[in-house]
Amino acid sequence: MSTLSEPHQTLQIYNTLSKKKEPFRTVEAGKVGIYLCGPTVYDKAHIGHMVGPVIFDCIKRYLVYCGYEVNWVVNLTDVDDKLINKANERGMTMLEVAEENIADYNENLTALGVTSVDHFPRATDCMDEIIAFIGSLVDQGFAYESEGDVYFEVGKDTHYGKLSNRTVDAMQGEGGGMAQRKRGLADFALWKSAKPDEPSWESQWGQGRPGWHIECSAMSKKLLGETFDIHGGGLDLVFPHHENEIAQSECCHTKPMVTYWAHNGLLRASSAAGKVGGRSERDGESASADGASADGGDGGKMSRSKGAGGLADLIASQGGERIRFFLLRTHYRSTVLFNEPAIEEAGIGLDSFYRLFKRYARITGKDFYDLEAAQTRDAGAIASDSDATQAATSACREKFLHDMDDDFNTGGAIGELFELVKIANKFCDDANLESEDKADTDVAKLEQLLSTLKELASILGIFSQPLTKTGGSGDELLAQAMQLVIDLRAEARASKNFATADAIRDGIGPLGVVLEDRAGGTEWSGGDEDTLDGIMQLLIELRQSARANKDFATSDTIRDRLAEINVTLEDRAGGTEWSKS
RNA sequence: GGCGCCGUGGCCAAGUGGCUAAGGCAUCGGAUUGCAAAUCCGACAUCGGCGGUUCGAAUCCGCCCGGCGCCUCCA
Structure with a gap:
């Protein structure tokens, strides 16, 4: 341990081994090796599989931002009982089976912005290393062959249990189905002899396949070396998986x-399902009958068996x-209660960022996503200035970095991002940036402020590219129809016909579309595939009422404008139908 | 039974010894708006309970209550 680098000035990381936050030192100065236990790819991924990748993606981004060269490995377990069973079933x-689920896993990672993984080693591609590793353990007397298994x-490892704080004596268990082959009940398989028709590899112990734990020891050694910096995974892997790796x-x-x-x-599912039957034997009490906590509905750990x-x-x-x-709002070591309303709430919070980006575009004519932002901690420092807005921005940035330094406190850091939004909006208000006589220097300040926001958001891996929308404002025909609606409403407002103007707005509200009247015109947002x-229908109704009022100018305008976007109206007995030609 | 984690406003969630306990969602006032929306300003908690340590605790210690995890495959 004495060979580690000097500690980082500010960064601290919680270490499960010591149960403390420790200053960050690396094996090799300036470089970081990270290994994250990935999935066993016997089925589609669920959201619980994304927690680790998302936080470690942030960790890598932050370390790179801080100047480290980072090598991040996520392994894929593609040989296992469950894979074999699944293959037989299907x-x-x-x-x-593995290919199919790896493709699914990768798509999910990409969708969540997890793009910084350097290597995805597969167990079946590392068989030589795995077998060599086992061979070395056998040669050194830490492992033994028994009926084709290894x-x-x-009992040979005097430090066994140091990660999970267990003693070998205290370890219960019956040794599993292969107890008779083991010397000690806590012994675990490094190599499993093949049953007939199972996928297998040749080794000095005969045909077989590796145990789960050895894969990670072998793959991390292959790609990161015998000693590396950070090993991650879900809390549920501490024992036995990580203990065995050690x-x-x-x-x-x-x-x-x-x-x-x-x-x-x-993650915990917070649905009515919850943990129903389990755990009846081990502790025979739990008068849970009166449990009925009013906030009820919390379920157990996310897992496939829980739906x-x-x-x-x-x-x-x-x-x-x-x-x-949503995942980043909570500290990575905390349990997160998962449900869709909670994700939607997170989405509402995100909207205030997107609105600011639109406001930025209105003011500058530029796209937030094209903004230049500092890529490193040193480059992002804001020149000290007596200007209050810049000072507040700088303070936010400092707090953000302080939070990230403190064991990657993304929840606290996100709070600072919201603070930056408020600063930016207030600055836009105070400096009158949406008026004609705005000052160029103020516009420049706004750009700098948003650049800082982008710099920090990049660490969290958000706001790096525009959302790709399905339906809603991504739909061209809808956009054209909305423009017509907005024009009709503008005419009504211009002639002080507020009843009609409000009727239009009230009519589109239920469709999920919101209007915002601004100096430069009315903007709209929202909508989905059903909105068009x-x-x-609203336009048809407007046309009907115009015709009823003998306002044929308006009704013809509606029809003509629709014709311009290739929409045809046909008046039928049962009502008017529209179609796109 | 063994080893751990958690309990902060209506909800989510930072803060883990010391200025007025971040922030988000929701709610209620105000400015703004034709009305809205958006934006800004303001209001809204003493930190599960009890006891202890301390000049000082949400933050440390003890006990209790409540929730959860691992000890079997699991991110």
């Missing part, structure tokens, strides 16, 4: 495997940025 090969002999790697190499063990909290799943659907309905933002038809 009449596919194990490889096909087991790690836990045992394997440290017995094999006689040196620390990892400097910092970083574990993320787990978790459909991440792709969730992303489709909520959008990746919302989900990422609603807008057309």
Whole structure:
């Protein structure tokens, strides 16, 4: 341990091994190796699988921002009992099952903005390293062969239990189905002999496949070395998975495997489902009958057996940025209660950022997403200035970085982002930036402020590119129809016909479209795939009432303008229908 | 039974020894608006309970109540 670099000036990381926050030191000065336990790809990913990748994506971004060169590895377990079972169920090969779910996993990661992973090693691609690793443990006397299996002999590792704070004696368990092959009940498999028709690899112990724990020891060694900086994973992996990794790697190499063990909290489903039957034996009390807490409805840990799943659907309905933002609002070591309303609430918060970006575009004619922003901590420093707005901006940035330095406190950091929005909006108000006589110097200040916002948001991996919309404002025909609606309403307002103007606005409100009257004209936002038809119906109604009032100028305008965008109206007995030609 | 974690306003959530306890959502006033929306200003908690340590605690210690995790595959 004495060979670690000098500690970082400000950054502290919580270490599961010491149960404390520690100053950040690296094995090699200026470089960081990170290993995150990825999924076993026997089924589609669920949102719980995204917690680790999202926070570690932020961690990597922050470390890079702080000047480190980072190598981040996320492994994929593509050989396992569950994969074999799934392949048999579906009449596919194990490889096909793996390919399918890896593709799904990667799509999900991309949707959530997890783009900084450097390597995705697959267990089946590292078989030589795995077998060599096991061989070394056998040669050194830490592992033994038994009927074609190879087991790690836990009793030989005097430090076993140091991560999860357990003693070998205290370890319960019956040793699993293979107890008779083991010397100690806590011994775990490094190599499992193949049953007939199972995928297998050749080794000095015969045909077989690796155990789960050894994969990570071998793959991390291959890509990051015998000692590396940060090893992450869900809290549920501390025991036995990570404890076993430590045992394997440290017995094999006689040196620390990892400097910092970083574990993320787990998601809990907050649906009525919850944990129903489980855990009846172990502690025979729990007079949960009167539990009926008024806030009820909290369920147990997210997992497939609890009905978790459909991440792709969730992303489709909520959008990746919302989900990422939702996950980042809470500290990574905390448990997060997950439900869709909570994600929607996060989305409402995000909207205030998007509105600011639009305001920025109105003022400057430029796109927030094109703004230049500092990529590094040093470059982003704001020149001290007596200007109150700049001082407030700088203070926010300092607090943001202070929060990130404190074990990646993204929740606190996000608070500062909201603070920046307020500063920016207030500045726009005070400096009259939406009027004609705005000062160029003030516009420049606004750009600098938003540039800082973008710099910090980039660390969290948000606001790096415009949302891609389906329906709503992304729909060209809807946009054209909305412009017609807005023009009609503008005419009504110009002639002080507020009843009509309000009727229009009230008519589109239920469709999820919101109007905002501004100096330069009316803006609209919102809407989904069902909005277009609603807008057309509204236009048809407006035309009908105009005709009823003998206002044929207006009714003809509506029809003609619709014709311009290739929409045809046909008056039928049952009402008017619209169609796009 | 063993090892841990958590309990902050209506909801979510920062803060873990010391200025007026961040921020978001919701709500209520005010400015602004034809009315709205957006924006700004303001209002809204003493931190599960009890006791202790301390000049001083949401923050440390003890006990209690409540919620959760791991000990079996799980991010």
